[in-house]
Amino acid sequence: MPNRVKVKIHKNASAKIEADIIEIELPDGTIVEKEGKAFICRCGKSTKQPFCDGTHKECAFEE
Ligand code: FES
Numbered sequence: 001m002p003n004r005v006k007v008k009i010h011k012n013a014s015a016k017i018e019a020d021i022i023e024i025e026l027p028d029g030t031i032v033e034k035e036g037k038a039f040i041c042r043c044g045k046s047t048k049q050p051f052c053d054g055t056h057k058e059c060a061f062e063e
Contacts, residue, residue, distance in 0.1 A: 005019040005022075006018040013056050014040055014042055014052035015040045016038070017038045018036065018037045019036075020035070020036070021034075022035070022037070039052040045058075045061070
């Protein structure tokens with residue numbers, strides 16, 4: 001059975017990814033694994049890139 005990955009784009013905020021194992025390759029080639037869910041920054045202002053740290057609430061990100 002194929003794995004199913006759910007991605008939800010939150011209005012003016014992060015993208016939530018849900019899967020058993022989420023493998024994220026960073027620009028330097030480092031692999032980060034998350035189990036269950038991950039919140040990816042879409043505003044570009046998070047200090048914990050590529051993950052959301054809530055900063056989008058302060059920078060008036062709209063999309
Ligand atoms: S989307 Fe949350 S900090 Fe960027």
